Amino acid sequence: MTSVGARFFDTLETRDSAEREAALISALSAQIAHAQASSTAFSESLRGIDARTITTRAALAKLPVIRKNELHERQRRLLGDDVFGGFSAIRYGAKMPRIFSSPGPIYEPEGAAKDYWRMARAIFAAGFRPGELIHNCFSYHFVPAGSMMESGAHALGCTVFAGGTGQTEQQVQAMAELNPAGYIGTPSFLKIIVDKAFDMGVALPSVKKAMFGGEAFPPSLRDWFAERGIAGYQCYASADLGSIAYETEAREGLVLDEGVILEIVRPGTGDPVAPGEVGEVVVTTINPDYPLIRFGTGDLSAVLVGPCPSGRTNTRIKGWMGRADQTTKIRGMFVHPGQVADIVRRFPEVARARLVVTGEMANDSMTLKVETACGGPDALAIKIGEAIRDITKLRGDVEFQLPGSLPNDGKVIEDARSYK
Secondary structure, X not given: OOOOOOOOOOHHHHOOHHHHHHHHHHHHHXXXXXHHHHOHHHHHHOOOOOHHHOOOHHHHOOOOOEEHHHHHHHHHHOOOXXXXXXXXXXXXXXXXXXXXXXXXXXXXXXXXXXXXOOOHHHHHHXXXXXXXXEEEOOOOOOOOHHHHHHHHHHHHOOEEEEOOOOOHHHHHHHHHHHOOOEEEEOXXXXXXXXXXXXXXXXXXXXXXXXXXXXXXXXXXXXXXXHHOOOEXXXXXXXXXXXXXXXXXXXXXXXXXXXXXXXXXXXOOOOOEOXXXXXXXXXXXEOOOOOOOOOXXXXXXXXXXXXXXXXXXXXXXXXXXXXXXXXXXXXXXXXXXXXXXXXXXXXXXXXXXEEEEEEEEOOEEEEXXXXXXXXXXXXXXXXXXXXXXXXXXXXXXXXXXXXXXOOOOOOOOEEEOOEOO
């Protein structure tokens, strides 16, 4: 158990980066072999792949990305035979104490391992310590959030009050009488509770820290809590993957959890982007019960270069920066980021591209802005225009940009139309 006065959750957080990478890549090869043998979904999608050859990130990047819509589609198609769509390596019984449902619906298994969702590390980084009481206001109904946080708190050695959602006055009463060390839940609900306590004339002096998830946590709201004596920290997790990254006292990005391999890829593709460039978060978990390999979260983020000032040595990301699915309907046709990527792949001279849609609905125009340093742009523009029509079945203009001039915001398709 982590001690009360410890600075880090465990020694894994401060190990040498090369040592961590070697351990993760070694575990990756074994995890892929396990997924192929124990999961019908991956035995199909990774058919012909020799897991022993996946010994680098470059090799990992050649494997297909599994996105949430594919997971949902397989679950719907195989519902009568396998509610998990062939992705789970465990079945009903002692190894699967609970099942949860996320919007879709998508069903997620919970394994029996201690701290199955790996949340204890993030809770520790938010300032919680063994022997404390945590007021947990994530939902215990259908979705796994409440259980994720509770199991992590128990692994840390904390007691949990299962507050759940709603019933604001009762939440205030419980906090006032039980004196928890802090709160876990969405930031908006804690603000509602604090405001309600003020209206009721009830003091909540024990609540000094909070760990937030499920919503954006802007600096303005962080300052609002700080003015009331509450230090709030973010965690980044999902029902499919568990903990992905967490904020530390340095407040410079989010540090990756020790149990995941994270890639940032260009939206609509599985191609890793350069460090610092915004793209879609793709995660591989070292979880034997639910072995998701290259799972596309649909979230945008970017890697932060350099070590965390907190002393943790794992990679950092900027946090949630929006959604990667930018599929847009143009003149009655859906255009998605993967099509833009297909256009770019045809032209080695093009480094990056951004499709900008302008005009008004039913009177759209689109321009593909491309970064290129090559000469003879007229001939190239004609060829790119032909590729646009070939792939999207729509006509579009081509506009050349200097390398590095397109915004680094992860957008492949920008909808700049007027909706008045």
